[in-house]
Amino acid sequence: MEDKEIIVQLKNVNKSFGDNQVVKNLNIDIYKGEFLTILGSSGCGKTTTLRMIAGFETQTSGEIFVNGKEVRDEEPYEREVNTVFQNYALFPHMTIYENVAFGLTMKKIPKDEIKKKVTHMLELVQLSGFESRKPDQLSGGQKQRVAIARALVNEPKVLLLDEPLGALDLKLRKQMQFELKRLQKKLGITFIYVTHDQEEALTMSDRIAIMNKGNLEQLSVPRDIYEHPATEFVADFIGESNIFYGVVDEKNASDVRISLENGLISAGCADVEENEIVYVSVRPENTAISECPVDGFELSGIIREHVYVGSLTKTIVELFNGNQIKINTFSKQPVLPEGMQVYVYWHPEDAVVIKSPSNVIFGTIENINFGSGE
Known part of the structure; x- marks a missing residue:
């Protein structure tokens, strides 16, 4: 993938909270249109890395580029990224249609265009006919799809996903893994996905970045990660x-x-x-x-x-x-x-x-x- 366009770049990124350094000299190039998973156990720095890309945290040192632009001084809403959280963060008083349309409405997009975009996005996530329902009328998997549709309808360059399937039961989680991968391939949007689940990472990813205590242990395709671990930690952690x-x-x-x-x-x-x-x-x-x-x-x-x-x-x-x-x-x-x-x-x-x-x-x-x- 080295000949592909870099959409997100982290250069010598460090993050400390007081005396606790949670991300250490991180260097990752993420390509346009790829599904990259940041994998690691709790406290390894993976979610902090995602939050720095999103703009919810500021790196202590180093540079983060999104679509070729350094984003340190940009607010989250100014970056060409959207984030899907584990807890869905849907508005309970709004219908599914209103939830998905929320970002477009705030941008004052014409109503006809909003309807076209929302209808298309609900078709993609297989929720056509659910427009008038409220979030509490949906299953966990359906709520997650609404959250994904709401993020994707804004046509971000990059979609950030912070353990979005963590609250689902095992069967539904596996089903959603394949649905997410299908959706990512169809749209061609870069997905940066955070999880602690090794099987999930191997199933969904084009490449996996494995983190341990703030360090990047290995960055490669799933088969290489499994068959040729670069460090003792990776060999022990994966499978x-x-x-x-x-x-x-x-x-x-x-x-x-x-x-x-x-x-x-x-x-x-x-x-x-x-x-x-x-x-x-x-x-x-x-x-x-x-x-x-x-x-x-x-x-x-x-x-x-x-x-x-x-x-x-x-x-x-x-x-x-x-x-x-x-x-x-x-x-x-x-x-x-x-x-x-x-x-x-x-x-x-x-x-x-x-x-x-x-x-x-x-x-x-x-x-x-x-x-x-x-």
Whole structure:
């Protein structure tokens, strides 16, 4: 997407509340017509970032551009953005038509044009025929669609969405995810979406920006985020992952051998050096067990539990240092008995090697004798 037009740009943006710095040197280019999700846990700075783009907060330092214009001194209503909030913020005394038309009415748009725009927008969000109802006569999903229609009818360059599906039940939430994506593609408007829900981000987004403690951890397409996490935090935060900490023992043309606290593992070729401390991330669906040792692996443990979850069976293997490994297999496949000693392995190319930010390995003892199994 590098050849596309940048519609929102954050350059070296910082935000502090007193001594608490909640956004740290944030740099993001957001492209025209894309669905970008800012994903992270509570307190990571994602909503503050959205509020700075909207104009409800002012950055402590750095610059924010919308459609090529620096917006620090612009009020929220002067920016070419509109915001949809989780609580809908509909006017209870107004009809659905009046709610959607509110922004256009305030701009003194001719009534005939307002009717044309509102009617078209209600068709897009599949609420034709609801014009005369009041908000308290609608379901949660319908209210959310009204809030989206009210924001989109003003034809903003960018639509900001702050966890808009958070108040909906799971089934309706999943339905609205696809409706939002359909709407965004049809209109071609840039959506900047904030959520803490990883599955939601993977389902809807063209790209995902993952934040952690005010820092941008990774910005990429969903598949790359899932299959090639750039940091240990991303590997652990997105979906399930088996994460190992170790030292590069040997590097070959095709793979690397890594010594762990309780064994040896193999991973695909990576930009690391011998004796370097690294993380290794392997998804449960890429992890396997064998009754016999597998070449390149010296990682054994005991099967503690099989958990049936519909189409999948989750197998828990406890290593001899107490760490637990998760293995996902299709439920129709046979499983080995609980209590059996097995050997954990994977195809080396399915393991992601991540550089450690320091020479400290969490959860291990300083100066440990790697590979000893003691």
